[in-house]
Amino acid sequence: MNTVPTRIAEPHYLVCYFGAKYAPMLGVLLQSIADLQPCRRVVLLHYDTPADVLRMAGGYSNVVLRPVERHSYPPAMAAALKPLILADYLASPTLAGPALVVDCDMLVRRDPFDLFRADDGILFTIRDGVWPINGGVIGIRDPHEPAVSRFFHRWADRIAEIARDPHLVAIARSDKHPYGHVDQMAFAQTIGYERGTSEFAVLDCSELTARAVDGYVLNEMRSVPIDPETRILHFKGGWHSILLDGHTFTRNRPMLAGWDMFTAYGDVHARARTFAGEAALQRQLGEMPSWYDASRRNVIRVRYALRRIIDFTTDCIAVFRVLAGRYRIIVRRNHGLCSPIQASSVAH
């Protein structure tokens, strides 16, 4: 059993995890941390998780398994699970010291704890776009701090308030407001978020400040070549169907731009399978997409590049068809204009 005494102040990760589906991504996250910082603790807050997934995770000696209460809420409240689990956990946290809450669909590439400043209460990430906030990575100065616990309770309570009111849920999802999701709206309102500002005095917690960090540094969720500054990759949304279900790249998750991220995941995934060793645990980690062969990645890359060129050619053919269609119309018109004369000339 992976246990540690409480109140040891050290930087650590907090991960909320449930079920079996995301086990391959959890394996990649844990392996990436083990590769980079084998002694950095990861507290895995889990519920409804199969025993083999827990054995796979517990195989890493830096991982501390901590079962949490299962929350059952209506679908509108699904977004509240993480803040609720964290709020519960913060009543008796395992470790003190800076903690980074990360999603299980992430991969750590560089030490993210160097971003903490002494006066940061809460860290979060923003990006350009309609919905700037993403709750995937949240840094907290110290889980033992009462102000931190109060913040997570306020966040969870605000989620519940919004989720109960269809009008507020519509605002949360509207592209006229900078939220996107109920949990992100609640988060923004709890810290008093405003565009163009990066430091906030948390509502009713004047002793706690929240600071925004650029998404690409701490929470890279696009499909782009990896920046040397990037600490954490976030394989959200369309990445799930590629990495978990073996689907191919899409327009929103394009291959050429996302290839670095894809192969970074593939490399760590291969190491996680080797580390797991046992067949039953490897099964939990799943396979990379069947079309991907790590030893022939350049061939696959070329094949994808060719497919793009072929797509381009297909587009050209479509343009030619339109032009040819017009040309046919012109021909037909000419033919139509000429035909009576021709017909009469033939008749004569």
Ligand SMILES: [Mn+2]
């Ligand atoms: Mn995620």
